[in-house]
Amino acid sequence: FDEIPAAYVMKYLDTTTAIEFVNMRLWTWKEGTQSIYENANKKLINPAKLNTEVVKVERPAEGTEGKIKVTIRDAEGERTEEFDKLIVTTPLDWFAQYADAREEEKELFGKIIHEKYVDFIATFEKNEGPTISGYIFDNMTPERLGHAMVYYHRWEDLGADCPCCVYALRNHMGSKDADYNYTINAMIDDMRLCGFRVKERLYEQETYYCPHVSPEDYAAGWYDRLEEMQGKQNTYYAGEIISFGDMEDTCAASRDLIGRFF
DSSP: OTTSOHHHHHHHSOHHHHHHHHTTOOOOOTTOTHHHHHHHHHTOSSOOOOSOEEEEEEOOOTTOOOOEEEEEEETTEEEEEEESOEEEOSOGGGGGGTBOOOHHHHHHHTTOEEEEEEEEEEEOSTTOSOSSOEEOGGGOSGGGTTSEEEEEEOOGGGGGGOOEEEEEEOOOTTSOOOOHHHHHHHHHHHHHHTTOOOOEEEEEEEEEEEEEOOHHHHHTTHHHHHHHHTTGGGEEEOSGGGSOSSHHHHHHHHHHHHHHHO
16 A cells, blocks of 8 residues: 555545454355356346457547447457447556557556456365465565465365465565566465465466556546546546446446446
8 A cells, every 4th residue: 555545545445344344244255256247247138248359449530430440359250340439448558459549548558557466276285274364464565575465264164174365466666576486486485384385276367456556646637637538539448447446436437437428
């Protein structure tokens, strides 16, 4: 929290969230949060197309009329489809990689910063894993980049046999990124020092987390500039950067966007 504007922190630690943390009333979805959107997608008249890569986006020049052409690639091959409007919900700092981004889009989106979280699912020898979740506060400093900060014990009934998700951050503003392999090895060693030897990593990944702008860019009107761009070339911007990286705020911001422009 030392590198992001206070507004983001207050968005995350609102009164309800803070009270639930203090009272240890933390809820998880039995089938994971992805199941929410998979089931919602089944009920849509026009369901989302899954396993589809957006290869290219071409828009009419600013001030002109025409269709937006989106080239996609899926199991059936590559093809181009046409649309009247474009809503961008993928990371905006990646937009120029596949779209005909204007200079103002490149400049504004280039200011976005995101956290590089590394996590894996760890298993342990029988009855030798954690029985509760843990926070390693000494590793939550820039000097300890790449070290395990949290291990998450999800299913209470599994006791010491529960697989745990282990998390580490490998970047921080003003510091050199920790190497990915170094991070994995440091996380394993940190779990050992906590008394839990990792037997196997079932899955590991680096996630794009918490896109934000610096306090200086926030104060300079980054969000005002983004708002002024809404609707140019029939393009609208949504997603995590608009509000914050939790489901409720992201959905609320998306609903607001639709209510104002569609």
